[in-house]
Amino acid sequence: MRVGIVGLSxxxxxxxxxxxTGMEVDLFSEEHEKGIAKVHDPRVDVLAKMFEPKKVTYxxxxxxxxxxxxxxxxxxxxxxxxxxQLAESLMIVVRAFExxxxxxxxxxxxxxxxxxxxxxxxxxxxxxxTSRIERLENAKRKLEMKExxxxxxxxxxxxxxxxxxxxxxxxxxxxxxxxxxxxxxxxLKPIAVVVNVDEEQFSNKDYETKxxxxxxxxxxxxxxxxxxxxxxxxxxxxxxxERMELLKDLGTEETGIQRxxxxxxxxxxxxxxxxxxxxxxxxxxxxxxSTALDAAGTIHTDLARGFIKAEIIKYDDLIRLGSxxxxxxxxxxxxxxxxxxxxxxxxxxxxxxV
Numbered sequence: 001m002r003v004g005i006v007g008l009s010x011x012x013x014x015x016x017x018x019x020x021t022g023m024e025v026d027l028f029s030e031e032h033e034k035g036i037a038k039v040h041d042p043r044v045d046v047l048a049k050m051f052e053p054k055k056v057t058y059x060x061x062x063x064x065x066x067x068x069x070x071x072x073x074x075x076x077x078x079x080x081x082x083x084x085q086l087a088e089s090l091m092i093v094v095r096a097f098e099x100x101x102x103x104x105x106x107x108x109x110x111x112x113x114x115x116x117x118x119x120x121x122x123x124x125x126x127x128x129x130t131s132r133i134e135r136l137e138n139a140k141r142k143l144e145m146k147e148x149x150x151x152x153x154x155x156x157x158x159x160x161x162x163x164x165x166x167x168x169x170x171x172x173x174x175x176x177x178x179x180x181x182x183x184x185x186x187x188l189k190p191i192a193v194v195v196n197v198d199e200e201q202f203s204n205k206d207y208e209t210k211x212x213x214x215x216x217x218x219x220x221x222x223x224x225x226x227x228x229x230x231x232x233x234x235x236x237x238x239x240x241x242e243r244m245e246l247l248k249d250l251g252t253e254e255t256g257i258q259r260x261x262x263x264x265x266x267x268x269x270x271x272x273x274x275x276x277x278x279x280x281x282x283x284x285x286x287x288x289x290s291t292a293l294d295a296a297g298t299i300h301t302d303l304a305r306g307f308i309k310a311e312i313i314k315y316d317d318l319i320r321l322g323s324x325x326x327x328x329x330x331x332x333x334x335x336x337x338x339x340x341x342x343x344x345x346x347x348x349x350x351x352x353x354v
Contacts, residue, residue, distance in 0.1 A: 001268050001285065002062045004087030006080065008105035008113055009068035012196040012229045013093035017065040019232050019257050033065040039265050039283070040258035041272060043315055043345065047281045050319075057282040059272050061264060063091075071106050071116050074127075081124050081186065089190040089268045092117050092222075096207035097198035097230070110195060111209035114216060118166070121186040126161040128183050129154050150179055161187075166220055190268045192223035194260060202228040223267035227256040271344035274315065275299065276324075286342055293338035296350045306354035310336050315345035 007013040014033075018024065021035025038058040048056045066083045070076040084090070094117075096110045107116050136143060136151045143151065153176055160170055166187040172180075180188065193213065201207040205226075217224040235243050235255050247253060265272075265285075272283045273295055284298050292312075297304035312334040313327045321327050324347075334340075342348070 001265075001270055002064065002086055002088050003091055003264060003268070004064045004066065004084035004089070005091050005093060006066060006069055006084070006117060007093035008071070008095075008107070008117065010103050010105055011068075011093045011095035011113065012097070013068075014065055015229045015233070016093055016194065016196065016227065016257075016260075017063055019229070019236060020061075020063055020261065035063050035065075036060050037063055037257075037261055039261045039272075039285075040254060041262070041283055043272075043274070044281060044283050046319060047274060047276055047315075047347075050322075051276050051278060051281050053276075053278055053281045055280040055282075057280060059265070059270075059283040059285045061261060069117060069120055071120065074123075077120055077124050081184070084186075085184050087184075087189070089192070089264075090121075090186060091192045091194060091264065094193060094195045094213070096195050096201055096210075097228075098201075099198065109209050110207060111212040111216065114193060114213055118187075119164075122161055122164060122166070125167065125185045125187050126158065128185065129158050129161060132183070133158060153179065157185075169220065190223075191220070192225065192264050192267050193217050195224075195226050196229050197226050199228055199231055202226065202231060223263050225256070225260050225263050227260055232256050271342070273342055273344075273346045273348050275349070276347055288344075290342055291338060292336055292340045292342060292348070292350075295342050295346075295348055296338075296352065299350065302354050303350045303352045306352035307338055308351040308353055310338075310340065311349040311351065312336055312340070312342075313347040314343075315347055318347055 005013050005017050017033065017035065020037040023033065023035045038060055041058060044056060044058055064084060064087055066080045069080050092114060094110045094113045095105060105113055107113055133151065133154050136147055157167060160167060167185055168188055195207065195213065197207055214224060232255060235246060238246065247255065269288045271286050271288055273286060275282050275284065284295070286295060286298060292310040293304055293307055296307050296310065313324060314332070317327050317332045318324065321330060327333055
């Protein structure tokens, strides 16, 4: 899953990108960066203790950082969204932290930052949709049936966007979504909102306009995460033992970055399945609703090409009974065909012949 990070100036999005990916980034760069982040999953750690493999591999998300979004600047908006063409989902960073040494965005209140960013999404999508409508309506030939259907759909979207409605709230068929795939419409993508708070706000679990942001996120089905960028940087510089001690003092067992990666994973409709053994314990990523054949292809194309059956053990059964053999002896291992739908936490072994 490719995630685009978007935000106004001085909100801390590049700091969060660096914390997620471990990449050092020039804060004054006008270029977008790409990096990979691990998705923290405690189940991987449990499986690693059980199998003691030579290698442990977590699921990952791919992140794109972009230049700051500037309000009502069409040229800058086009540059940002051009960098996000490949992003399948978006993460909006909003600043709540108070620090007079760091200049504030064009709008200061957190909820107004979020609304301003969403407005830029709406303006951008409206530009794309109206441009395509004009090309179709001004075509110097009779439109094909497929184009007529597309035009009708686009006019429906144009009306919604003109009424400041996000396209993700419109009911679309799978065929219509496929038709719109090439437009990379921002408001059609899954969205997560990350509020960058300071240490006092993090401790108090409150900041200005929090209730309004939470309500806006619920209304639009956005994921919502609070994160203290400054604290995360401090945690990042500590040893594992020191980090765990500080987290304990804060009343939590995981860092904000770990919470964020998992929240994004869930928001974007992803699940994990596992392969286990002495060589490697690994978490793999699938979209919800994917099949055993999809899982096989995710591991290796040869496994999909020569797919025979998939052996599936439920994670909870494996942990409860203590070994793969015990699960099989209890009659709890499933032997399934290529159309079987994989569930989050399935431990899978593919039988194949190439």
